[in-house]
Amino acid sequence: ILNVEQSPQSLHVQEGDSTNFTCSFPSSNFYALHWYRWETAKSPEALFVMTLNGDEKKKGRISATLNTKEGYSYLYIKGSQPEDSATYLCAFRVDSGYALNFGKGTSLLVTP
Amino acid sequence: ETGVTQSPTHLIKTRGQQVTLRCSSQSGHNTVSWYQQALGQGPQFIFQYYREEENGRGNFPPRFSGLQFPNYSSELNVNALELDDSALYLCASSGDLAGVHEQYFGPGTRLTVT
Numbered sequence: 030i031l032n033v034e035q036s037p038q039s040l041h042v043q044e045g046d047s048t049n050f051t052c053s054f055p056s057s058n059f060y061a062l063h064w065y066r067w068e069t070a071k072s073p074e075a076l077f078v079m080t081l082n083g084d085e086k087k088k089g090r091i092s093a094t095l096n097t098k099e100g101y102s103y104l105y106i107k108g109s110q111p112e113d114s115a116t117y118l119c120a121f122r123v124d125s126g127y128a129l130n131f132g133k134g135t136s137l138l139v140t141p
Numbered sequence: 142e143t144g145v146t147q148s149p150t151h152l153i154k155t156r157g158q159q160v161t162l163r164c165s166s167q168s169g170h171n172t173v174s175w176y177q178q179a180l181g182q183g184p185q186f187i188f189q190y191y192r193e194e195e196n197g198r199g200n201f202p203p204r205f206s207g208l209q210f211p212n213y214s215s216e217l218n219v220n221a222l223e224l225d226d227s228a229l230y231l232c233a234s235s236g237d238l239a240g241v242h243e244q245y246f247g248p249g250t251r252l253t254v255t
Contacts, residue, residue, distance in 0.1 A: 033183070061241045072145065073231070073246040080241055118183060127197045128174070129233075129244060131183030 031055055033121050035132035042109050042139055049105045050135040052119030056100035063120040063129060064093055064104055073118060076104075109139040144168060145234050145247035153253045154222050162217045162250045166234030172196070173215040174244060175207060178229040190215055219252075227254045 034053040042048050054062065061080050065073040077086040082097040090107045106113055116136045120129035144167040154160050166173050172191045176184035186199035190209035204220040213234070219226055229251050233244035 063244070065246075070248070072248045075243045075245060078241055078243050120183075127189065128186035128199055129176075129184070130186070131176075133181070133183045 031121060031123065031130040033119060033130050033132040035117075035119055035135050037135060038133070039136040040138070042137070044110060044139055044141050046109050046139075047105065047107045048109055048137070049103050050117055050137075052102045052104070052121075052132055054100050054102075054119075054121035054130075056098060058123040059097045059100075059121075060124055061122040062095055062097075062102050063122070064102070065118040065120065066091075066115045067118060067134070068115045076117075106137075109137075111139050111141055113137060114139050145232065145245050147230075147232055147247040147250050149250060150248070151251035151253070153255060156222055156224060156254055158222050159218065159220045160222060160252060162219075162230050162232075162252070164215045164217070164232035164234075164247060166213045166215070166232075167245050170234035170236055170245070171213050172235045172242075173209055173213065174233045174235070175215070175217045176231045176233065177201075178231060178249070179225075180228070184231055187217065222254045224254050227252060 064076040067073040079095040084095040092105045095102045116134040118134045120131045146165045148163045174189040175187040178184040188198040189196045193209045206218045209215045229249045231249045233246045235242040235244045
């Protein structure tokens with residue numbers, strides 16, 4: 030079992046605040062790192078898949094960075110909005126075509 | 142939404158019974174993976190099917206089995222249900238195995254075992 034840790038477990042911010050979460054994963058045998066956004070009663074939504082050390086991805090106000098040598102990825106949300114409220118999951122992969130190893134997620138609540 | 146559908150949305154079964162969960166993959170995808178999310182945990186990999194063959198399996202007992210059909214839809218079967226099988230079951234579809242492909246998830250089936 031590959032240990033993927035996410036922190037914090039939950040986060041409550043005010044509308045307009047910027048925030049970030051951490052995903053830690055084993056640095057050996059790295060293949061890919063995925064981020065998902067999961068709203069209650071919906072399907073997890075794919076945000077990013079990252080493969081290269083130093084990779085940075087951006088989608089609107091959300092961005093992510095990757096450090097495969099030290100085994101962590103950061104997800105940033107700039108100017109949080111109430112619609113950003115969701116659970117953010119990261120998942121680590123060691124082989125092509127096999128399992129995603131998920132963390133427990135960070136639950137974000139953004140209040141007006 | 143992703144185009145991946147699952148049925149039923151939720152169901153309740155009794156310990157010892159058998160259950161079948163269904164997943165329709167996104168158009169053009171030939172790989173389906175199944176995950177179990179127990180309360181308070183991240184999703185755990187059960188197995189993956191690629192072109193109708195099992196392509197990898199997580200740490201789940203043999204009473205968890207699956208099928209993939211020629212149209213790439215899939216079933217997850219669980220025999221001899223136990224209370225700990227109560228969880229959200231997610232399926233995800235993706236393109237060919239070669240390279241890095243995103244996995245697109247359905248909304249899940251909530252299984253309660255009493």
